Amino acid sequence: MSNSPSPPPGSQDDDTLAAALATQPVSGPEGPRLALKVDVDTYRGTRDGVPRLMEALQRHGAGATFLFSLGPDHTGRAIRRAFRPGFARKVQRSSVLSHYGLTTLLYGTLLPGPDIGRRCEAQLRAVRDAGFEVGVHTWDHVRWQDGVAGASEAWTRHEMEAACNRFADIFKEAPRVHGAAGWQMNRHAWRLTQRLGFDYCSDTRGTHPFVPLYEAEIMGCPQLPTTLPTLDELIGLDGLGPENVADHLLRLTARAPPTGHVYTLHAELEGGRLAPVFDALLAGWKAQGWTLVSLRDYFDTLSARDLPRHEVAMAAVPGRSGTLALQGGEFLAQFA
Numbered sequence: 001m002s003n004s005p006s007p008p009p010g011s012q013d014d015d016t017l018a019a020a021l022a023t024q025p026v027s028g029p030e031g032p033r034l035a036l037k038v039d040v041d042t043y044r045g046t047r048d049g050v051p052r053l054m055e056a057l058q059r060h061g062a063g064a065t066f067l068f069s070l071g072p073d074h075t076g077r078a079i080r081r082a083f084r085p086g087f088a089r090k091v092q093r094s095s096v097l098s099h100y101g102l103t104t105l106l107y108g109t110l111l112p113g114p115d116i117g118r119r120c121e122a123q124l125r126a127v128r129d130a131g132f133e134v135g136v137h138t139w140d141h142v143r144w145q146d147g148v149a150g151a152s153e154a155w156t157r158h159e160m161e162a163a164c165n166r167f168a169d170i171f172k173e174a175p176r177v178h179g180a181a182g183w184q185m186n187r188h189a190w191r192l193t194q195r196l197g198f199d200y201c202s203d204t205r206g207t208h209p210f211v212p213l214y215e216a217e218i219m220g221c222p223q224l225p226t227t228l229p230t231l232d233e234l235i236g237l238d239g240l241g242p243e244n245v246a247d248h249l250l251r252l253t254a255r256a257p258p259t260g261h262v263y264t265l266h267a268e269l270e271g272g273r274l275a276p277v278f279d280a281l282l283a284g285w286k287a288q289g290w291t292l293v294s295l296r297d298y299f300d301t302l303s304a305r306d307l308p309r310h311e312v313a314m315a316a317v318p319g320r321s322g323t324l325a326l327q328g329g330e331f332l333a334q335f336a
């Protein structure tokens with residue numbers, strides 16, 4: 001938090017970009033790659049949204065990575081965020097109630113929060129068995145999103161280990177990929193991405209894959225940042241709504257950077273009322289020549305040893321309240 005935040009995606013200076021392009025061959029014979037990362041935040045999203053998304057992805061022949069919330073659904077407790085600046089505006093803009101449903105908004109307040117990993121064990125395994133990559137989003141989404149910024153090492157380790165242990169229980173293997181809830185991280189979480197043995201993580205927003213440094217400390221686990229805005233960030237801003245948001249995103253992907261793209265979608269949105277938008281996106285991306293893949297297939301096209309090192313810092317992005325983990329400038333590039 002101490003140093004200046006990174007430039008937002010798209011405003012990177014030419015030198016950094018040139019260096020990144022020189023070391024980042026993502027385009028293979030199948031054309032440029034766009035990785036689809038599905039964040040699954042709630043019980044309802046897991047139960048209803050995930051099967052709908054699998055059907056859409058299979059219909060379009062697209063790969064994807066599903067990142068699960070594996071513990072209790074305490075979505076209702078997010079109501080505390082209503083007292084933060086910016087949140088009320090976002091609720092109004094993106095009509096939270098219509099996407100999440102009243103029951104979900106009461107979990108952890110008036111209703112006990114259902115244990116997603118226990119209740120949806122069969123559904124989770126069905127995702128893996130259908131050939132999609134699966135990984136860890138979080139243990140308790142609301143607890144992580146609201147608590148991790150100032151949390152201790154013990155708190156952070158407890159949350160990440162609880163999610164990993166539940167994942168191993170369900171899938172009989174350790175998770176290889178982590179994508180932090182709400183793009184919220186702290187120093188301990190960065191270190192744990194390395195210690196918990198993930199092959200790569202997608203905890204950040206940025207422009208291209210990199211090895212992260214947090215306050216000059218190298219974290220050994222590569223980051224595959226989300227490079228495009230999410231639907232909930234776009235809808236309600238600049239005249240964008242469900243009817244034209246797909247066209248807007250497709251304009252952003254019309255020219256393919258050699259490092260490809262990572263798009264984050266939500267089981268509660270693209271797997272719910274915004275399903276037609278997702279359908280239009282998948283069709284549009286295929287028409288633009290993108291190969292739609294999981295984070296694993298995206299990562300496998302990279303030369304992990306040659307990834308540039310970039311600082312990470314917490315900073316704001318348009319359309320989202322608070323700060324999140326952002327890819328910063330290239331670190332000591334002149335000595336590399």
Ligand SMILES: [Zn+2]
Binds near residue numbers: 040141181182
């Ligand atoms: Zn999430």
